[in-house]
Every structure is written in C-alpha cells, then in structure tokens.
Amino acid sequence: MPPPQQLPVSPRFSTSTPEEYIDSLLAFWTTSPLLQTLCGGIHILDFFTRDSESTDGPKDIYHTVFPADWISWFAAQSLDTVLDLFLRTPIDEFTTDVPETLKTYIREVREHMLQRGFVRREKSEQTIRAIGRGTERALNAGMKPKKIHEVENFAAYLDDLVRDVETDTDAGEYAISHVIDYGSGQAYLSRTVAKKYGHNVVGIESRTVNIDGAKSLDTLYDRIVQRKLKKQAHECADGECVDDHKVGSLQYVQTFISDGNIDVVVDAIPDIPGDSGSSTPKSLLLTSLHSCGNLVHHALSAFRNTPSVRAVALIGCCYNLLTEKRGASFKPPYLRNPHPRLVATATAGDPQGFPVSATLTERDTKLNITARSMACQAPANWTAATCADFFERHFYRALLQRIFIDRGLIDPLSTENEPIVIGSLKKGSFDSFPAYIAAAVKKLGWEDRITVTEEEATEYMRKFEHRKKELSVVWSLMAYSAGICESIIVADRWLFLREMGCKQAWVEAAFDHAESPRNFVIVGIR
Secondary structure, X not given: OOOOOOOOOOHHHOOOOHHHHHHHHHHHHHHOHHHHHHHHHXXXXXXXXXXXXXXXXXXXXXXXXXOHHHHHHHHHOOXXXXXXXXXXXXXXXXXXXXXXXXXXXXXXXXXXXXXXXXXXXXXXXXXHHHHOXXXXXXHOOOOOHHHHHHHHHHHHHHHHXXXXXXXXXXXXXXXXXXXXXXXXXXXXXXHHHHHHOOOOEEEEEOOHHHHHHHHHHHHHHHHHXXXXXXXXXXXXOOOOOOOOOOOOOEEEXXXXXXXXXXXXXHHHOOOEXXXXXXXXXXXXXXXXXXXXXXXXXXXXXHHHHOOXXXXXXXXXXXXXXXXXXXXXXXXXOXXXXXXXXXXXXXXXXXXXXXXXXXXXXXXXXXXXXXXXXXXXXXXXXXXXXXXXXXXXXXXXXXXXXXXXXXXXXXXXXXXXXXXXXOOOOOHHHHOOHHHHHHHXXXXXXXXXXXXXXXXXXXXXXXXXXXXXXXXXXXXXXXXXXXXXXXXXXXXXXXXXXXXXXXXXXXXXXXXXXXXXXXXXXXXXXX
C-alpha cells in the first residue's frame, strides 16, 4: 500500500531521499528572511499602524516587506492577476515582466511544499463496490457533504491499510484486530469502518455528549438498515433474503489521552478467543480524522508507548492550537512588542509541543502562532467571491485597529497591550464599515470607551481605501507561503515515526484538497 515516495514531494525532489528534501526545506525556512517575515513575522492588524506617506518615520508593512520592483509590478496588475501568479500560473508561463526575485521566491515555495494530489486507489473502489449495501443514507445521517467526502474516502483508506498489515507470528505481530478511532466525536468514521467495512472499532472520546450522540446515530443506523432488510425480505420470492455482509463491533471508551498512554483503552477491549482456547494478542490500528493541535502528538506517543498498537494513520488539523516545545508561541516582535503574558507562556515551553521529532528539536526549529494559523489557510481553494469577502473583512479589522490606536485605546509601542480578540460577528455586521465598527465595539463591550460616527468611519475608509489592494496582496502571499509551515509540521511527524524505528512510514493525501484542505495522512507500521 505505501506510495512510491515516502513523502509527497515536488518533481524537484523526486530523486532525492526524504532526508535530503527535509534538509532543503529547513534550509529554506531558516535562510529566507522574507519567508520568515511572511510566516509569522507580521500580522494583518499591524497593516495600518504606520502611514505610507511618512518620510521621517519607519515605513509601513507593505514597503518594509517587499522590494521596490515587486511593489511596482503589483501596482501595475489587477489583484486577480497577482493571485493567479501566486497560486495557479505555471512557472514556465510567467510573463517576462515578473521580477526575477519574485519568480524565484514563488518557485522555491512551490517546490518545497508537500504535494496534495489525491488519487483514490483502484482497490478501494473495488472494495466499495463489493461491500456496498445501499446503506449510505444511514451512515451519512448527520453529516455535511465535506464530512461525507472525508469519511467515505478515509474509511476506504483504512480498510485497505488493515488488509495490508500482515500477520507475522514469528515476530510476535498479528493482523489488525481493532481500529481505534482517537477523538471519535459523533463516530461518523467509526460507524462507517465498523458497519460498512466490517472491522472491529473502538471510539475514544472525552466528552459524554459526543458519545451519547454517537449512540443515538448508531440506533438510527440500525433502524434504517432493519427497515431496508424487511423491505428486501418482502420483495424476495421465498420471503427471505440472505445477507452475508460482515458487520464489525463498535464500542466507546470515554477517556482523554494526554500522556501517551492508552492502556485503559486496551484493557476495555474484550479478549479475542484463539484456536487453542487462549486469547489472541490484540493488534491495533490507531487512527484519527482531523485531530486538533497537539492531539496528533499524543497519538504518536501512544503508538510509541503501547506495543499492541501495530500501526497509526493520523490526519491532523488546527495547527494554530499546537504548542511549541521551545516556546515562541507568540508573534516575534518584528513590528510590535509581545505581551508579557505571552512571553511567560512561551518561555515555559511544552514537552508535548512542536516539534516532536528529535531531528527538528536538535535543530531548534520554531514556528509561532501566526505562522501556524496561516498554515490553516487553503489559498488554492480561493474563489473570486471568497477572496472579495475575506479581503473586505481583513480590511475592516485592520482599519478598526488603526482607529483604536488613534483614539488612544492601544499604544503600538507599549508592552502592556492585551490582545484584542473580537471573534465572530453576524454576516450583517460586514454590510458596511460603520456597521462593522458598531458590531465590533458592542462585542468588545466598549460602548462607553469609544464612539465612531458614520462620517468618521467614512473618512477612514476614504483615507485608506487605496491601500486595500496592498493589504490583500500581503495577506495572499502570507497564506501562500504558509504552506511551507504545514510541510514542516507534517515532515516533523513523519520523522518521529522514522526515529522510533517503524518498518514503514509515509505521508500522502487521503482525500481531495478541494473538498478538505487538511488532507495529509501520516502512516506508520511497526
């Protein structure tokens, strides 16, 4: 089952070893000031804190980050053309007027990012056709289309993986007896793997409400299937139909893994009777679909510390929720100072944080929350409509930050600033800038601290509107460049598996990036 390459690298590294690719990736990360600035060195809230018209003070972000020839080229192009250059236009189709340094930067980012191309294997297609019983309606109850795509494809992937892990009794290794779904939630994946593919599944979930919800969906599934079987029996000439489809067991264990120990889960699994009357050793596949932040690290530790876990297949997400082993969880003070509380948090570090591999730990590899948050973006999926929407929202938020500064609510040079987090607002709040200000101020509870009239808001819009395109270009290149951060995180997890001595370890796309951007699965087999 392993793909031809252990890491899904670009053609530039197709003949290189994974270690050679990682060396080049880390070298690019550590030696490119522009990459580090775009990946965590700046924040969109800082965009209007300095005036571009100033001649005696520091330059604004746009003119600080980009060289003059880039700025001239950006100014001469439409925003759509700029986005196409970053995201879609092949390098060999770049026009001659594109600055060479810009072309080189875009090429370096593209070639160092792990590739997301998804190809469903023929075996999975055959398996789906062979065992499908028309019960997808029951399995898909409660799921949105994105979740259906993820679950259907990943369940088929796990079925392939279980079938490919062979028994080796001489080495004390047995074929997979149970699939452990770490962070099972409403058990969409667990239910599909058990009911559709016939594997024994144990869902690990820390929240009672999720387990109760999963059991309710189990009951709903059983009712739908029973109605279907009754209908089939009624339609059969002899009054009954043979259904030889194997259905696996499905159980839940309520626990929270934080120390790399899943003994409580292993103990909860019933013993497996052997041919001679003795129990067959349990052999587990530990899997997770979109574990947030450090949860993938806890699963990797459980794999290393639990001999009965034969293999892992993990898909992570929410890199913004990762902690950092060496601290640096705040944005570096390139353009503003960090809050002392964030400095204290960063100084403490987290042994379970990034990086998890010895290789990246020894190299003192660091990201920060801004870089990791940007790595959650999916610029390849942006459309004209979505771009217009979030560019407008970013413009409003950055402009409001400037108003806060002008009104004395924030001192941009102070180390005492608490982070101002507005959070989500209703869609109608973005109908106009005055509407946004009113909604944001109300959300913060600052009605007694600041009042901005519609005329004042309109004047701010007039003064800064010409820089909206600049903000959009910076944000887009930040999101594009942050693919390097995700590649570093994924490579770190693959290195962990290699360092613990897995017989096989690889990374590949488990589903379509257009449907679900966080599509890298990290697989390890003892």
